[in-house]
Amino acid sequence: MSGEYRRYSVRAHVEVQLAYLHATPVQAPGVCRTCFGACELKYANCIPCRDIEYAAGVHRADLVVPITYRKGSEGQHSQNLRMYKQVPANKAAATNLTALFAHFCQNHITCVKAAADVEHFTHVCFVPSTKNRSQARHPLEEALASKVRSLRRISVGVNPDVQPDSRSFNSDWFVVQSIPDPQPQTDVLLIDDTWVTGSRAQSVAYQLKRSGARRVVIMVLARQIQPGYGPARPLVERISSVPYDMDICAFHGHGRVGASPEGDG
Ligand SMILES: [Zn+2]
Ligand SMILES: [Zn+2]
Known part of the structure; x- marks a missing residue:
């Protein structure tokens, strides 16, 4: 399979999702x-x-990159984000999310x-599940691993003393044993499926920074918006009407397009 063909097929796999994806x-x-x-x-x-900035100080992510939005739990994209991690996994949902991630990385x-x-x-790191700690590998890692193969993987442990569904930042929620093969400049791509408050992802970022990471960039497949939250009304209107x-x-125009996550390959 040629690179061109792959690129085309990834694009086609995102195009079929345009019917339900919200505005960028x-x-x-x-x-x-x-x-x-x-x-x-x-x-x-x-x-x-603002709360996380106060609690984590400089030990928080340098950049948060949501690829898409989801509106509460509505719509097919939200469904995909639920179904890809069912047991057994819903393959179609996983394929859609993988294509979205791959296309985003190729182009942005x-x-x-x-x-x-x-x-x-x-390095790459996946925010671990705090509820399903028996899983050997998070379903998101299962779905995206082939796209970030050349990055060294950092594994993260979960502190069982912290409430699994906490919505607050917690500096000791996660444990980073060590960063494998640390580089003088360790720049980590930290991946999660959905951002609601950012408390889990930022708690992982905190530990990565404390363990020596220079940059931590959190990339999420969807930023979840609560439609019932008053100040969200203009945003909900926009993402509901704009394809x-x-x-x-979110950061378009900063660089040249067409590179992979690990470099210019
Ligand atoms: Zn925010
Ligand atoms: Zn871009």
């Missing part, structure tokens, strides 16, 4: 500058991001790297 996350008034969720107009960041990883001041990512644009991203 972009900055606007009333949108949190950190996580692209809804925030009050008078603030730059949403309440959870340069934008992300430029925005985060990363030359190339050295997903696969040719732009």
